[in-house]
Amino acid sequence: xxxxxxxxxxxxxxxxxxxxxxxxxxxxxxxxxxxxxxxxxxxxxxxxxxxxxxxxxxxxxxxxxxxxxxxxxxxxxxxxxxxxxxxxxxxxxxxxxxxxxxxxxxxxxxxxxxxxxxxxxxxxxxxxxxxxxxxxx
Numbered sequence: 001x002x003x004x005x006x007x008x009x010x011x012x013x014x015x016x017x018x019x020x021x022x023x024x025x026x027x028x029x030x031x032x033x034x035x036x037x038x039x040x041x042x043x044x045x046x047x048x049x050x051x052x053x054x055x056x057x058x059x060x061x062x063x064x065x066x067x068x069x070x071x072x073x074x075x076x077x078x079x080x081x082x083x084x085x086x087x088x089x090x091x092x093x094x095x096x097x098x099x100x101x102x103x104x105x106x107x108x109x110x111x112x113x114x115x116x117x118x119x120x121x122x123x124x125x126x127x128x129x130x131x132x133x134x135x136x137x
Contacts, residue, residue: 001090003083006112006132007045007052011068012075015042015057022046022053033057036111040064043111054081054111079118079128087115087133099123107133 012018015033022028031045040063046053056078058066068078084090087107095101100120107115110132119129 001084001093002131003085003134005051006081006083006130006134007054008080009054009056009078009130010075011056011065011072011078013057013069013073015044015055018055018057018075019044022055028053034111035059038108039110045111079130081116081130081132083134084131085133087117087131090131091117094119 010018019030019033023030029047031047033042033044035042037059040059042057042059044055046055056065058069065078069075091101091105091107095105100123102118102120105117107117110116110130112132114135115133117131119131121128
């Protein structure tokens with residue numbers, strides 16, 4: 001069902017500093033910051049040969065990742081994102097096995113403009129999992 005690892009998301013307390021660290025210290029190619037108000041985050045993508053790192057920073061006081069930063073002031077790994085061909089089929093299969101989809105169960109459009117869903121970390125060895133539908137054709 002799952003395809004390749006799309007990205008690893010890291011919550012950062014200072015997006016500019018984290019971007020500079022990946023760009024200037026590690027020599028990585030990084031995107032410009034993008035605000036995603038529907039998700040309450042600002043994101044920067046670090047491009048790697050085999051995947052991406054998504055740097056997440058809260059956008060506004062109601063950001064869902066602010067509580068993560070409150071508990072982890074230095075930031076840290078937030079979630080893993082795996083690609084799927086058909087997000088609705090993946091959702092239905094997972095729910096049939098007892099996995100919990102966060103939110104109302106309907107995909108939202110993610111940072112790459114594709115449908116995404118999040119799966120409850122308690123169902124996946126304590127790791128928040130994002131599924132992203134990608135066009136493999």
